[in-house]
Amino acid sequence: MSQTAAHEPAILPPELLAKLDRLELVSRKIFRGRMKGERRSKRKGQSVEFADFRNYVPGDDLRFIDWNLYARLDRLYLKLFLEEEDLHFFAIIDDSMSMDFGAPSKLFAARQIAASLAYIGLCRGDRVRLCRFSDKQSTSPVLRGRTSLNRLINDMHAIVPTRTPSMEETIRRFCLRNTGKGIVVILSDLMDKDGYEAALRMLVAREYDIYLVHILSPEEVKPSIQGDVKLVDCEDGDEREITMSSFLMKRYDQTLRSFIEQARSFCTRRSITYIPTQSDVAIDILVSQYLRTRGLVR
């Protein structure tokens, strides 16, 4: 099931790049950035777009005093303008062992989606940071501008399935390291036996614009297991003996649907955009149609 880099198709083929060029990441919130970008900020700044007036207090920049208003009212008012800032885009990729399943693997799909969104961000001058569940000490660099494409792709190729801490631990570390706000896209199969809820709550508390891309492989959606088998968890070695039957198959299907519904419900209640997908869905269709309808890109 695992895909090696040598046999892997290109993560961002040229024709996909051409399509992505025209897209733009959309945030439902206006975030404060660190550099001037192409997006409005909540902060008042020096753009040409008028925002509001406020009373002058000593120390304010005299250049922003509205003199016309002073002439009419004989009072000093400060003219405020909206600030234009850049967008923070975070992609958190689940690189656990469980993601190395499916054809194509879930991890490959996650990398492709993350790379596509990151590229869109780079094209629009957004701050892009790619994070992995397995990141412990080092902090991944911030990418910015089209020139970072090559680095982006190299970083993507460097992602291989590995043993990872729980999702909660991963998000906690992420929140500690990234104080700013922005779009957070989590790409995971949510197969964390400790649960994903605590992790998502933390992100919600930090007021990120959160997107959860739930990736499942076709083999998980419709297992082809037959007969009496012993299932071994590839992450923790947990063993389950089952005898496949139509009854059990139906039960599994119900469990899976229930699991998806729970995730959807949890996300909806917390304004997290839940995007379920399968690893065999073509990336161009996923990004240009599926994510667009979900409002992540436009």
Next chain:
Amino acid sequence: MTWMNTLSGWQWAIFGALPFLVLMLYFLKLRRQVVEVPSTFLWRKTIEDIRVNSLWQRLRRNLLLYLQLLFIALLILACLRPGLFGRERTGERWIFLIDHSASMQATDMEINRLEAAKKIVRGKLATMQSSDVAMVMAFSNVADIKQGFTSDKQRLLTSLDSIKPTHRTTDINDSLRAAAGLANPGRASFDGVNDIAVADALPATLFIASDGGFAANNEFDWGNLHPQYLSIGTSSSDNLALVSCSVDRDSERPDSIEVFGRIYNDSREPVIAPVNLYFNGILVDASRVSVAPKQESGVNFQLSGLREGELKLEIEREDILMLDNVAYTALRPPRQANLLLVTPGNRALETALSTEQVQKMATVLIHPPEYLQTEEYQKYQQTQFLDLMIFDQCAPEAMPDTNTLFIGSLPPMMGWALDEPEGPCFVDDWDKTHPVLQYVELASIRIIEGQKVTVPSGGKDLITGNIGTIFGMAPRGPYQDAVLGFPIVRMNDAGGEPNTDWAIRRSFPVFVHAIVEYLSGGTTLAAASTILPGQPIQLTLTNRYMLFDVQLPDGKRVPIQRGSSGQTIFTQTETPGMYRVFAQGGEQPLEVFCVNLFSQQESKLEPPAELQVGADNVRTSGVEIEKRFEFWRLLALLALGVLLIEWIAFNRRVLI
């Protein structure tokens, strides 16, 4: 019907425990296929609630397990051979006796009576159930088991089809004995103990498909056989048959022959029909014969100027059995044996050899003992010209290649021995069954002096007296040697004087005639011998040849080898007609014989209303016996079906 238990309680318990054992093995079996999955997270959730009542949940809707259990259960049941006691008619075990004698070729029914019988039997077989068994036996004058007891209908039908018509007469006794052997328990007798049954009785219904035509056997005991007679044939038996035909030379005019035939009319009307006589295939005479119903009439032909040839008598009339409208006979080819008598002088013997009967059979050459040293004798030796040599009070240096009789002398070969002369001698006993001594009376003859004869191994003591064996015969390769232990005439200085009074008794020329006939292969009969179809014939063949061919009526030649005794049994006599015996590769027949259906029983074609065999009439018996109805075949079949379904389910994964 009541349930029939085949097992004891503990055996039932063991078999009953087997399904549970299978169930346990099903749960405990360790050979699960290991499959690595991304996470058991969902599976764990899936089977969480199932674990609450895991055992029953696992059993729920597991088709493969059910099928396996069902298969095992059916297999066990099949092995137990469950059955029910019931009472059933004995007809469940059938024996079909089908007559395929000559009379069954009568054409008064469809193709012929045999085909009609086969059709009726085929119909009976069609009603057979799977638990029934049947056997098929054909009979004429011998019984032929075509198929032993089987429940396989196809094999029974095939064996039925294999029954071919024969030209033989009918004798049902062999078949009845065979059937009775299967149906009646065998008995063994021990000294001082009553007879005991050695086998269980196996009652059977015996269906006899026949047109009758066989002699009743009043001694036969049906026992457990329940006979049913399937009468074949119609009552309108329009048949005229030749039941006898003979040919002989006219005693007063040796060049004339007389042919006599007897014709039987089986129909209910008087019949007038022409009868033709063919000689070597050419019509030579004809006559018209009138026969009253159910009566016989004779027909007589006289021919002259015929020495040898084949005669065929034929009734020129169409009836339902044409087989008995023809009779064959033949004038034997005149064959003279060559006989050499080497004697210093024996008037009695020479006189006995000069009788008319012996002269008809053989040309007799008489020479003194000095003749044995001549070139002519050596020449005869090489050409095998002689059929018999009689050495009277003398012996050759080496045994000749022919049959020999030594009188008062010892053959020059190992095995034979003569004791010192003793006298007087009396004859105590002689083998009256031997052809040479069959018509000879020796009780009162007196012998002055005789010698005890020691016969080599393989030989026979034919005459024994007070001093031991005085006449014996022994084979020597293809030849026969005989030694008489006393001379007829004793030679002394005064010439010859009688050693026995046998020479003046009637038995002496009879003995000499029999010796010549037996050892030289000669015969005086003008007509060829005739036998019934299928009957073996004993041929006395000349010792000049070892290998012979018998030409059958269809022209095919069958090789035969002359036996050491000069007698050869020939058995391939199924077809009526003329049989010719040739020396192998020869063109001139040495012997002929005929096969004719001379049987009034076969020619009587009106089938009897019921068979009179044994003390009882042949009627269906209503005896009932206990019978076991078994289901194991059905269960085994069901098990096989279940196995098949399981295989399909396993491969297609339809429901699991």
